[in-house]
Amino acid sequence: MTAKFEGKVVLITGAASGIGRATAIKLAEQGASLSLCDINEDALSQVVKELPTAKKHMYLKCDVGVSARCEAAVQHTLASLGKIDFVFNCAGVNPTALEITETTDEYFDKLVNTNLRGPYNITRAVVPHLKEGGAIVNVSSTAGLRATKGFSIYCATKFGIIGFTKAMALELGPKGIRVNAVAPGPIDTPTMAGNVAGGNANDELIASIALGRLGQPDDVADVVVFLFSEESKFMNGSIVEVHGGSR
Template identity: 35%
Template sequence: MTQQKANSQQAAFIEPIDEEPDLPGHEGALERKPEWQPRYPGSGRMKDKVAIVTGGDSGIGRATAVLFAREGASIAISYLEEHDDAAKTKELCEAEGSQVLTLAGDLGALGEAQKLVDATIDRFGRIDSVIQIAGEQHPDYDVTDITAEQLQRTFQSNIFSMFYVAQAARPHLKEGATIVNCSSVTMYQGAPILLDYSATKGAITAFTRSLSGNLVDDGIRVNAVAPGPIWTPLNPCGGMPEEEMDTWGTGVPMGRPGEPNEVAPAFLFLACEDSSYMSGQVLHPNGGSVVSG
Protein backbone atom coordinates (compact mmCIF):
# COMPACT_ATOMS: atom_id res chain seq x y z
CA MET A 1 0.00 0.00 0.00
CA THR A 2 1.38 3.37 -0.98
CA GLN A 3 1.64 6.12 1.64
CA GLN A 4 -0.78 8.23 -0.39
CA LYS A 5 -3.36 5.44 -0.38
CA ALA A 6 -2.86 4.83 3.35
CA ASN A 7 -3.27 8.52 4.11
CA SER A 8 -6.43 8.64 2.01
CA GLN A 9 -7.95 5.71 3.88
CA GLN A 10 -7.03 7.15 7.26
CA ALA A 11 -8.49 10.55 6.39
CA ALA A 12 -11.84 8.91 5.65
CA PHE A 13 -12.22 7.71 9.26
CA ILE A 14 -15.26 9.10 11.09
CA GLU A 15 -14.91 9.74 14.82
CA PRO A 16 -17.74 8.67 17.15
CA ILE A 17 -20.77 10.85 16.51
CA ASP A 18 -22.56 12.67 19.34
CA GLU A 19 -26.20 12.02 18.44
CA GLU A 20 -26.43 9.37 21.19
CA PRO A 21 -23.72 10.48 23.62
CA ASP A 22 -24.29 7.59 26.03
CA LEU A 23 -23.36 4.97 23.42
CA PRO A 24 -21.96 2.37 23.49
CA GLY A 25 -23.02 2.35 27.15
CA HIS A 26 -21.72 0.88 30.39
CA GLU A 27 -23.21 -2.35 31.66
CA GLY A 28 -22.33 -1.40 35.22
CA ALA A 29 -24.63 1.64 34.95
CA LEU A 30 -27.75 -0.34 34.06
CA GLU A 31 -30.33 -0.67 36.82
CA ARG A 32 -31.37 -4.09 35.55
CA LYS A 33 -28.21 -6.03 34.87
CA PRO A 34 -28.02 -8.32 31.84
CA GLU A 35 -27.61 -12.02 32.61
CA TRP A 36 -24.15 -13.06 31.45
CA GLN A 37 -23.62 -16.11 33.68
CA PRO A 38 -23.00 -19.43 31.88
CA ARG A 39 -25.87 -21.81 32.57
CA TYR A 40 -23.96 -25.08 32.72
CA PRO A 41 -20.56 -26.51 33.73
CA GLY A 42 -17.79 -26.42 31.14
CA SER A 43 -16.86 -29.51 29.17
CA GLY A 44 -13.55 -28.43 27.62
CA ARG A 45 -14.95 -27.59 24.20
CA MET A 46 -12.44 -24.71 23.81
CA LYS A 47 -9.61 -26.26 25.80
CA ASP A 48 -6.21 -24.80 24.84
CA LYS A 49 -7.84 -22.58 22.19
CA VAL A 50 -7.34 -18.83 21.81
CA ALA A 51 -10.32 -16.66 20.94
CA ILE A 52 -10.58 -12.99 20.03
CA VAL A 53 -13.91 -11.51 21.16
CA THR A 54 -14.64 -8.02 19.84
CA GLY A 55 -17.12 -6.04 21.90
CA GLY A 56 -16.23 -8.43 24.71
CA ASP A 57 -16.55 -5.98 27.55
CA SER A 58 -20.33 -6.17 28.03
CA GLY A 59 -23.62 -7.60 26.79
CA ILE A 60 -23.42 -10.56 24.41
CA GLY A 61 -19.66 -10.11 24.21
CA ARG A 62 -19.21 -10.48 27.97
CA ALA A 63 -21.45 -13.55 28.13
CA THR A 64 -19.56 -15.12 25.22
CA ALA A 65 -16.12 -14.35 26.66
CA VAL A 66 -17.00 -15.84 30.04
CA LEU A 67 -18.56 -18.92 28.45
CA PHE A 68 -15.50 -19.47 26.28
CA ALA A 69 -13.30 -19.06 29.37
CA ARG A 70 -15.35 -21.70 31.20
CA GLU A 71 -14.85 -23.99 28.22
CA GLY A 72 -11.06 -23.63 28.47
CA ALA A 73 -10.13 -20.84 26.07
CA SER A 74 -7.69 -18.00 26.51
CA ILE A 75 -9.42 -14.76 25.57
CA ALA A 76 -8.39 -11.52 23.85
CA ILE A 77 -11.13 -8.96 24.56
CA SER A 78 -11.41 -5.95 22.28
CA TYR A 79 -13.56 -3.01 23.34
CA LEU A 80 -14.02 0.67 22.52
CA GLU A 81 -13.60 2.67 25.73
CA GLU A 82 -15.62 1.11 28.55
CA HIS A 83 -12.62 0.32 30.76
CA ASP A 84 -14.72 -0.51 33.83
CA ASP A 85 -16.81 -3.08 31.97
CA ALA A 86 -13.72 -4.58 30.33
CA ALA A 87 -11.96 -4.92 33.69
CA LYS A 88 -15.00 -6.69 35.12
CA THR A 89 -15.20 -9.10 32.19
CA LYS A 90 -11.49 -9.83 32.53
CA GLU A 91 -12.02 -10.59 36.21
CA LEU A 92 -14.94 -12.90 35.42
CA CYS A 93 -12.95 -14.80 32.77
CA GLU A 94 -9.95 -15.15 35.06
CA ALA A 95 -12.23 -16.56 37.75
CA GLU A 96 -12.98 -19.35 35.25
CA GLY A 97 -9.25 -20.08 35.01
CA SER A 98 -8.67 -18.26 31.72
CA GLN A 99 -5.76 -16.11 30.65
CA VAL A 100 -7.12 -12.80 29.40
CA LEU A 101 -5.87 -9.88 27.32
CA THR A 102 -7.90 -6.67 27.06
CA LEU A 103 -7.27 -4.00 24.44
CA ALA A 104 -9.18 -0.76 23.92
CA GLY A 105 -9.51 0.72 20.44
CA ASP A 106 -11.87 1.60 17.61
CA LEU A 107 -11.71 -1.34 15.20
CA GLY A 108 -13.20 0.80 12.45
CA ALA A 109 -9.97 2.79 12.39
CA LEU A 110 -7.29 1.60 10.01
CA GLY A 111 -4.57 -0.27 11.90
CA GLU A 112 -6.49 -1.01 15.12
CA ALA A 113 -7.38 -4.55 14.05
CA GLN A 114 -3.73 -5.24 13.34
CA LYS A 115 -2.81 -4.01 16.82
CA LEU A 116 -5.38 -6.40 18.29
CA VAL A 117 -4.11 -9.37 16.33
CA ASP A 118 -0.45 -8.56 17.01
CA ALA A 119 -1.14 -8.25 20.75
CA THR A 120 -2.99 -11.57 20.73
CA ILE A 121 -0.15 -13.36 18.95
CA ASP A 122 2.44 -11.76 21.23
CA ARG A 123 0.54 -12.93 24.31
CA PHE A 124 -0.81 -16.32 23.25
CA GLY A 125 1.06 -17.30 20.07
CA ARG A 126 -1.99 -18.37 18.09
CA ILE A 127 -5.59 -17.57 17.14
CA ASP A 128 -8.21 -20.30 16.88
CA SER A 129 -11.47 -18.36 16.85
CA VAL A 130 -12.44 -14.82 15.89
CA ILE A 131 -15.75 -13.79 17.42
CA GLN A 132 -16.96 -10.46 16.00
CA ILE A 133 -19.68 -8.87 18.13
CA ALA A 134 -18.70 -5.18 18.37
CA GLY A 135 -21.12 -2.73 16.75
CA GLU A 136 -23.29 0.34 17.19
CA GLN A 137 -26.70 1.67 16.15
CA HIS A 138 -28.38 5.06 15.90
CA PRO A 139 -32.19 5.27 15.72
CA ASP A 140 -33.88 7.65 13.30
CA TYR A 141 -37.59 7.87 12.48
CA ASP A 142 -36.98 9.36 9.01
CA VAL A 143 -34.43 8.31 6.41
CA THR A 144 -33.63 11.99 5.79
CA ASP A 145 -32.42 12.30 9.39
CA ILE A 146 -29.48 9.97 8.76
CA THR A 147 -26.43 12.14 8.19
CA ALA A 148 -23.55 11.15 5.95
CA GLU A 149 -21.36 10.99 9.04
CA GLN A 150 -23.75 8.65 10.83
CA LEU A 151 -24.12 6.43 7.78
CA GLN A 152 -20.38 6.04 7.37
CA ARG A 153 -19.81 5.66 11.11
CA THR A 154 -22.34 2.83 11.37
CA PHE A 155 -20.85 0.94 8.42
CA GLN A 156 -17.35 1.68 9.66
CA SER A 157 -18.04 0.23 13.11
CA ASN A 158 -20.24 -2.69 12.12
CA ILE A 159 -18.86 -4.11 8.87
CA PHE A 160 -15.60 -2.35 7.96
CA SER A 161 -14.22 -3.49 11.32
CA MET A 162 -15.07 -7.11 10.50
CA PHE A 163 -13.13 -6.90 7.25
CA TYR A 164 -10.16 -5.34 9.05
CA VAL A 165 -10.09 -7.98 11.80
CA ALA A 166 -10.54 -10.86 9.35
CA GLN A 167 -7.74 -9.48 7.16
CA ALA A 168 -5.38 -9.06 10.12
CA ALA A 169 -6.17 -12.48 11.58
CA ARG A 170 -6.12 -14.45 8.31
CA PRO A 171 -2.35 -15.20 8.23
CA HIS A 172 -2.65 -16.79 11.68
CA LEU A 173 -5.75 -18.92 11.07
CA LYS A 174 -4.93 -22.57 10.51
CA GLU A 175 -7.07 -25.53 9.51
CA GLY A 176 -9.81 -25.94 12.10
CA ALA A 177 -10.03 -22.23 12.94
CA THR A 178 -13.40 -20.50 13.06
CA ILE A 179 -14.85 -17.04 12.53
CA VAL A 180 -18.29 -16.20 13.95
CA ASN A 181 -19.86 -12.84 13.11
CA CYS A 182 -22.79 -11.11 14.79
CA SER A 183 -25.62 -10.34 12.38
CA SER A 184 -29.15 -9.49 13.57
CA VAL A 185 -32.81 -10.34 13.14
CA THR A 186 -33.08 -6.86 11.58
CA MET A 187 -31.26 -8.22 8.53
CA TYR A 188 -34.21 -10.55 7.91
CA GLN A 189 -37.18 -8.50 9.15
CA GLY A 190 -35.92 -4.96 8.73
CA ALA A 191 -36.23 -2.27 11.41
CA PRO A 192 -37.98 0.97 10.40
CA ILE A 193 -35.99 3.18 12.77
CA LEU A 194 -32.67 1.36 12.33
CA LEU A 195 -32.17 1.73 8.60
CA ASP A 196 -28.38 2.05 8.48
CA TYR A 197 -27.85 -0.54 11.24
CA SER A 198 -30.10 -3.07 9.48
CA ALA A 199 -28.23 -2.47 6.23
CA THR A 200 -24.92 -3.26 7.92
CA LYS A 201 -26.36 -6.49 9.27
CA GLY A 202 -27.37 -7.49 5.76
CA ALA A 203 -23.80 -6.79 4.69
CA ILE A 204 -22.48 -8.88 7.58
CA THR A 205 -24.59 -11.88 6.58
CA ALA A 206 -23.43 -11.60 2.95
CA PHE A 207 -19.83 -11.18 4.15
CA THR A 208 -20.18 -14.30 6.31
CA ARG A 209 -21.48 -16.44 3.47
CA SER A 210 -18.91 -15.14 1.00
CA LEU A 211 -15.98 -15.46 3.39
CA SER A 212 -17.09 -19.00 4.16
CA GLY A 213 -16.76 -19.90 0.50
CA ASN A 214 -13.43 -18.12 0.35
CA LEU A 215 -11.89 -20.02 3.28
CA VAL A 216 -13.63 -23.39 3.34
CA ASP A 217 -10.99 -25.13 1.20
CA ASP A 218 -8.42 -24.19 3.86
CA GLY A 219 -10.48 -25.84 6.59
CA ILE A 220 -11.58 -22.54 8.16
CA ARG A 221 -15.28 -22.28 8.95
CA VAL A 222 -17.20 -18.98 8.94
CA ASN A 223 -20.69 -18.64 10.40
CA ALA A 224 -22.91 -16.03 12.04
CA VAL A 225 -25.41 -15.50 14.83
CA ALA A 226 -28.43 -13.23 14.28
CA PRO A 227 -29.86 -12.30 17.68
CA GLY A 228 -33.27 -10.77 18.23
CA PRO A 229 -33.84 -8.13 20.93
CA ILE A 230 -31.29 -8.83 23.67
CA TRP A 231 -30.97 -6.90 26.95
CA THR A 232 -27.54 -5.26 26.67
CA PRO A 233 -26.30 -1.68 27.24
CA LEU A 234 -26.73 -0.88 23.52
CA ASN A 235 -30.48 -0.23 23.48
CA PRO A 236 -31.20 1.49 26.84
CA CYS A 237 -28.12 3.71 26.51
CA GLY A 238 -29.31 5.40 23.32
CA GLY A 239 -29.50 2.68 20.70
CA MET A 240 -33.29 2.92 20.86
CA PRO A 241 -35.45 5.98 21.58
CA GLU A 242 -36.33 6.27 25.27
CA GLU A 243 -40.06 6.22 24.49
CA GLU A 244 -39.67 2.81 22.81
CA MET A 245 -37.99 1.09 25.76
CA ASP A 246 -41.15 0.33 27.81
CA THR A 247 -42.31 -2.17 25.19
CA TRP A 248 -38.99 -2.96 23.52
CA GLY A 249 -38.48 -6.68 22.96
CA THR A 250 -42.06 -7.68 23.77
CA GLY A 251 -43.13 -8.13 20.16
CA VAL A 252 -41.44 -11.50 19.69
CA PRO A 253 -43.44 -14.73 20.19
CA MET A 254 -41.82 -15.31 23.61
CA GLY A 255 -42.99 -11.84 24.66
CA ARG A 256 -39.73 -10.61 26.17
CA PRO A 257 -36.20 -9.53 25.27
CA GLY A 258 -33.55 -12.21 25.54
CA GLU A 259 -30.53 -12.28 27.82
CA PRO A 260 -26.89 -12.36 26.69
CA ASN A 261 -26.40 -15.82 28.18
CA GLU A 262 -29.17 -17.09 25.90
CA VAL A 263 -27.11 -16.02 22.87
CA ALA A 264 -23.56 -16.89 23.92
CA PRO A 265 -24.07 -20.68 23.48
CA ALA A 266 -24.80 -20.08 19.78
CA PHE A 267 -21.37 -18.46 19.39
CA LEU A 268 -19.76 -21.32 21.31
CA PHE A 269 -21.47 -23.96 19.17
CA LEU A 270 -20.26 -22.34 15.94
CA ALA A 271 -16.74 -21.82 17.29
CA CYS A 272 -16.13 -25.36 18.47
CA GLU A 273 -16.07 -28.81 16.87
CA ASP A 274 -19.75 -29.41 17.67
CA SER A 275 -20.53 -27.55 14.43
CA SER A 276 -17.79 -29.16 12.33
CA TYR A 277 -20.16 -29.71 9.36
CA MET A 278 -21.46 -26.13 9.30
CA SER A 279 -20.08 -23.15 7.41
CA GLY A 280 -21.77 -20.15 5.83
CA GLN A 281 -24.75 -20.60 8.17
CA VAL A 282 -26.68 -18.32 10.56
CA LEU A 283 -28.21 -19.24 13.90
CA HIS A 284 -31.27 -17.33 15.18
CA PRO A 285 -31.63 -16.86 18.96
CA ASN A 286 -34.49 -14.38 18.54
CA GLY A 287 -37.35 -15.31 20.86
CA GLY A 288 -39.24 -17.45 18.37
CA SER A 289 -39.46 -15.18 15.32
CA VAL A 290 -39.46 -17.30 12.17
CA VAL A 291 -37.17 -15.92 9.48
CA SER A 292 -35.76 -17.33 6.26
CA GLY A 293 -32.05 -17.92 5.84
Protein backbone atom coordinates in the same frame (compact mmCIF):
# COMPACT_ATOMS: atom_id res chain seq x y z
CA MET B 1 -17.91 -27.49 33.36
CA THR B 2 -16.33 -29.42 30.48
CA ALA B 3 -13.19 -27.73 29.16
CA LYS B 4 -14.17 -27.97 25.49
CA PHE B 5 -11.87 -25.10 24.57
CA GLU B 6 -8.79 -26.10 26.53
CA GLY B 7 -5.71 -24.81 24.69
CA LYS B 8 -7.73 -22.58 22.35
CA VAL B 9 -7.26 -18.83 21.92
CA VAL B 10 -10.24 -16.65 21.05
CA LEU B 11 -10.16 -13.01 19.94
CA ILE B 12 -13.39 -11.18 20.79
CA THR B 13 -14.28 -7.63 19.75
CA GLY B 14 -16.96 -5.68 21.58
CA ALA B 15 -16.07 -7.72 24.66
CA ALA B 16 -16.69 -5.05 27.29
CA SER B 17 -20.46 -5.53 27.57
CA GLY B 18 -23.54 -7.36 26.37
CA ILE B 19 -23.16 -10.35 24.07
CA GLY B 20 -19.36 -9.99 23.80
CA ARG B 21 -18.93 -10.05 27.57
CA ALA B 22 -21.32 -12.99 28.04
CA THR B 23 -19.52 -14.98 25.36
CA ALA B 24 -16.11 -14.21 26.86
CA ILE B 25 -17.21 -15.55 30.25
CA LYS B 26 -18.66 -18.74 28.77
CA LEU B 27 -15.59 -19.48 26.66
CA ALA B 28 -13.23 -18.82 29.57
CA GLU B 29 -15.25 -21.14 31.77
CA GLN B 30 -14.74 -23.83 29.14
CA GLY B 31 -10.97 -23.46 29.11
CA ALA B 32 -10.23 -20.86 26.42
CA SER B 33 -7.62 -18.12 26.68
CA LEU B 34 -9.03 -14.81 25.52
CA SER B 35 -7.91 -11.64 23.80
CA LEU B 36 -10.61 -9.08 24.54
CA CYS B 37 -10.96 -5.92 22.45
CA ASP B 38 -13.23 -2.90 22.86
CA ILE B 39 -13.10 0.89 22.79
CA ASN B 40 -14.03 0.92 26.51
CA GLU B 41 -10.78 -0.08 28.18
CA ASP B 42 -12.03 0.41 31.74
CA ALA B 43 -14.99 -1.92 31.20
CA LEU B 44 -12.68 -4.47 29.56
CA SER B 45 -10.49 -4.56 32.64
CA GLN B 46 -13.56 -5.36 34.74
CA VAL B 47 -14.55 -8.22 32.43
CA VAL B 48 -11.08 -9.75 32.76
CA LYS B 49 -11.52 -9.74 36.54
CA GLU B 50 -14.64 -11.91 36.09
CA LEU B 51 -12.79 -14.60 34.13
CA PRO B 52 -11.21 -17.74 35.60
CA THR B 53 -7.68 -16.88 36.71
CA ALA B 54 -6.16 -20.23 35.77
CA LYS B 55 -5.88 -19.19 32.13
CA LYS B 56 -3.92 -16.40 30.49
CA HIS B 57 -6.10 -13.60 29.18
CA MET B 58 -5.38 -10.16 27.77
CA TYR B 59 -7.31 -7.06 26.78
CA LEU B 60 -6.69 -4.25 24.33
CA LYS B 61 -8.35 -0.95 23.58
CA CYS B 62 -9.27 -1.17 19.91
CA ASP B 63 -11.44 0.85 17.55
CA VAL B 64 -12.35 -1.82 15.00
CA GLY B 65 -13.15 0.84 12.41
CA VAL B 66 -9.42 1.65 12.15
CA SER B 67 -7.50 -0.98 10.21
CA ALA B 68 -4.15 -0.22 11.85
CA ARG B 69 -5.67 -0.79 15.31
CA CYS B 70 -7.03 -4.14 14.18
CA GLU B 71 -3.67 -5.21 12.77
CA ALA B 72 -2.03 -4.20 16.05
CA ALA B 73 -4.61 -6.12 18.10
CA VAL B 74 -3.96 -9.28 16.12
CA GLN B 75 -0.19 -8.91 16.41
CA HIS B 76 -0.34 -8.21 20.15
CA THR B 77 -2.55 -11.28 20.62
CA LEU B 78 -0.13 -13.48 18.72
CA ALA B 79 2.82 -12.12 20.68
CA SER B 80 1.12 -12.64 24.04
CA LEU B 81 -0.95 -15.80 23.53
CA GLY B 82 0.97 -17.47 20.71
CA LYS B 83 -1.87 -18.07 18.24
CA ILE B 84 -5.50 -17.34 17.39
CA ASP B 85 -7.95 -20.20 16.88
CA PHE B 86 -11.31 -18.44 16.84
CA VAL B 87 -12.60 -14.92 16.23
CA PHE B 88 -15.88 -13.42 17.42
CA ASN B 89 -16.62 -10.17 15.58
CA CYS B 90 -19.10 -8.75 18.10
CA ALA B 91 -18.32 -5.02 18.19
CA GLY B 92 -21.30 -3.05 16.98
CA VAL B 93 -23.34 0.12 17.24
CA ASN B 94 -27.09 -0.11 17.77
CA PRO B 95 -29.29 2.17 15.68
CA THR B 96 -31.44 5.20 16.33
CA ALA B 97 -34.78 5.26 14.53
CA LEU B 98 -34.31 7.98 11.90
CA GLU B 99 -35.84 8.78 8.55
CA ILE B 100 -33.17 8.89 5.87
CA THR B 101 -33.40 12.69 5.61
CA GLU B 102 -32.63 12.96 9.32
CA THR B 103 -29.41 10.96 9.11
CA THR B 104 -25.97 12.54 8.80
CA ASP B 105 -22.64 11.58 7.29
CA GLU B 106 -21.30 11.17 10.81
CA TYR B 107 -24.10 8.73 11.75
CA PHE B 108 -23.58 6.75 8.55
CA ASP B 109 -19.83 6.53 9.12
CA LYS B 110 -20.24 5.50 12.76
CA LEU B 111 -22.50 2.55 11.94
CA VAL B 112 -20.67 1.42 8.81
CA ASN B 113 -17.18 1.73 10.31
CA THR B 114 -18.04 -0.35 13.37
CA ASN B 115 -20.70 -2.78 12.15
CA LEU B 116 -19.31 -3.60 8.70
CA ARG B 117 -15.79 -2.30 8.29
CA GLY B 118 -14.85 -3.61 11.75
CA PRO B 119 -15.44 -7.30 10.93
CA TYR B 120 -13.70 -6.76 7.59
CA ASN B 121 -10.66 -5.18 9.26
CA ILE B 122 -10.33 -7.90 11.91
CA THR B 123 -10.95 -10.74 9.46
CA ARG B 124 -8.41 -9.44 6.95
CA ALA B 125 -5.82 -9.07 9.70
CA VAL B 126 -6.37 -12.48 11.28
CA VAL B 127 -6.91 -14.80 8.29
CA PRO B 128 -3.18 -15.27 7.53
CA HIS B 129 -2.75 -16.62 11.07
CA LEU B 130 -5.74 -18.98 11.29
CA LYS B 131 -5.09 -22.69 10.88
CA GLU B 132 -7.31 -25.55 9.75
CA GLY B 133 -10.01 -26.06 12.35
CA GLY B 134 -10.31 -22.34 13.03
CA ALA B 135 -13.59 -20.48 12.94
CA ILE B 136 -15.04 -16.98 12.75
CA VAL B 137 -18.46 -15.92 14.03
CA ASN B 138 -19.89 -12.55 13.02
CA VAL B 139 -22.86 -10.68 14.49
CA SER B 140 -25.63 -9.70 12.12
CA SER B 141 -29.22 -9.09 13.28
CA THR B 142 -32.79 -9.92 12.41
CA ALA B 143 -32.55 -6.46 10.80
CA GLY B 144 -30.06 -8.06 8.42
CA LEU B 145 -32.76 -10.48 7.26
CA ARG B 146 -35.88 -8.30 7.33
CA ALA B 147 -35.82 -4.57 6.71
CA THR B 148 -37.01 -2.24 9.46
CA LYS B 149 -38.44 1.22 8.86
CA GLY B 150 -36.20 3.97 10.22
CA PHE B 151 -33.14 1.73 10.40
CA SER B 152 -31.96 1.94 6.80
CA ILE B 153 -28.25 2.37 7.54
CA TYR B 154 -28.25 -0.23 10.31
CA CYS B 155 -30.04 -2.68 8.00
CA ALA B 156 -27.47 -2.00 5.29
CA THR B 157 -24.63 -2.92 7.66
CA LYS B 158 -26.34 -6.06 8.95
CA PHE B 159 -27.46 -7.26 5.52
CA GLY B 160 -23.84 -6.61 4.49
CA ILE B 161 -22.52 -8.80 7.30
CA ILE B 162 -24.61 -11.71 6.02
CA GLY B 163 -23.17 -11.34 2.52
CA PHE B 164 -19.66 -10.97 3.94
CA THR B 165 -20.11 -14.06 6.12
CA LYS B 166 -21.32 -16.23 3.26
CA ALA B 167 -18.54 -15.04 0.94
CA MET B 168 -15.87 -15.68 3.60
CA ALA B 169 -17.32 -19.15 4.20
CA LEU B 170 -16.71 -19.95 0.53
CA GLU B 171 -13.25 -18.37 0.55
CA LEU B 172 -11.97 -19.93 3.76
CA GLY B 173 -13.86 -23.22 3.79
CA PRO B 174 -11.32 -24.98 1.54
CA LYS B 175 -8.67 -24.08 4.14
CA GLY B 176 -10.68 -25.81 6.87
CA ILE B 177 -11.82 -22.50 8.43
CA ARG B 178 -15.53 -22.07 9.07
CA VAL B 179 -17.37 -18.71 9.02
CA ASN B 180 -20.89 -18.31 10.41
CA ALA B 181 -23.04 -15.55 11.86
CA VAL B 182 -25.67 -15.06 14.52
CA ALA B 183 -28.68 -12.84 13.88
CA PRO B 184 -30.06 -11.74 17.27
CA GLY B 185 -33.47 -10.22 17.74
CA PRO B 186 -34.27 -7.95 20.71
CA ILE B 187 -31.57 -8.62 23.32
CA ASP B 188 -31.87 -6.85 26.68
CA THR B 189 -28.76 -4.66 26.76
CA PRO B 190 -28.44 -0.97 27.73
CA THR B 191 -28.15 0.09 24.08
CA MET B 192 -31.07 -1.99 22.77
CA ALA B 193 -33.52 0.22 20.88
CA GLY B 194 -36.40 -0.48 23.27
CA ASN B 195 -34.36 0.43 26.32
CA VAL B 196 -33.15 3.62 24.66
CA ALA B 197 -36.67 4.60 23.58
CA GLY B 198 -38.14 3.96 27.03
CA GLY B 199 -41.85 4.13 27.75
CA ASN B 200 -43.86 1.21 26.40
CA ALA B 201 -41.35 0.31 23.69
CA ASN B 202 -40.23 -2.90 25.40
CA ASP B 203 -43.79 -3.99 26.11
CA GLU B 204 -44.48 -3.78 22.39
CA LEU B 205 -41.31 -5.74 21.64
CA ILE B 206 -42.20 -8.47 24.13
CA ALA B 207 -45.71 -8.74 22.68
CA SER B 208 -44.14 -9.56 19.30
CA ILE B 209 -41.99 -12.42 20.66
CA ALA B 210 -43.53 -15.89 20.84
CA LEU B 211 -41.55 -16.84 23.96
CA GLY B 212 -42.89 -13.77 25.74
CA ARG B 213 -39.62 -12.21 26.87
CA LEU B 214 -36.62 -10.26 25.65
CA GLY B 215 -33.48 -12.20 24.85
CA GLN B 216 -30.53 -12.10 27.23
CA PRO B 217 -26.86 -11.85 26.21
CA ASP B 218 -26.34 -15.42 27.45
CA ASP B 219 -28.96 -16.65 24.96
CA VAL B 220 -26.78 -15.49 22.08
CA ALA B 221 -23.50 -16.44 23.76
CA ASP B 222 -24.66 -20.06 23.98
CA VAL B 223 -25.14 -20.14 20.21
CA VAL B 224 -21.77 -18.51 19.53
CA VAL B 225 -20.01 -21.08 21.72
CA PHE B 226 -21.82 -23.83 19.81
CA LEU B 227 -20.66 -22.37 16.48
CA PHE B 228 -17.04 -22.57 17.66
CA SER B 229 -17.45 -26.12 18.93
CA GLU B 230 -16.97 -29.47 17.23
CA GLU B 231 -20.74 -30.02 17.45
CA SER B 232 -21.13 -27.50 14.58
CA LYS B 233 -18.25 -28.83 12.48
CA PHE B 234 -20.31 -29.01 9.26
CA MET B 235 -21.85 -25.56 9.64
CA ASN B 236 -20.24 -23.01 7.31
CA GLY B 237 -21.94 -19.93 5.88
CA SER B 238 -24.90 -20.40 8.23
CA ILE B 239 -26.91 -17.51 9.68
CA VAL B 240 -28.44 -18.56 13.01
CA GLU B 241 -31.43 -16.49 14.15
CA VAL B 242 -31.71 -16.00 17.92
CA HIS B 243 -34.96 -14.15 18.56
CA GLY B 244 -37.43 -16.25 20.55
CA GLY B 245 -39.89 -16.38 17.67
CA SER B 246 -40.12 -12.69 16.81
CA ARG B 247 -42.73 -11.52 14.35
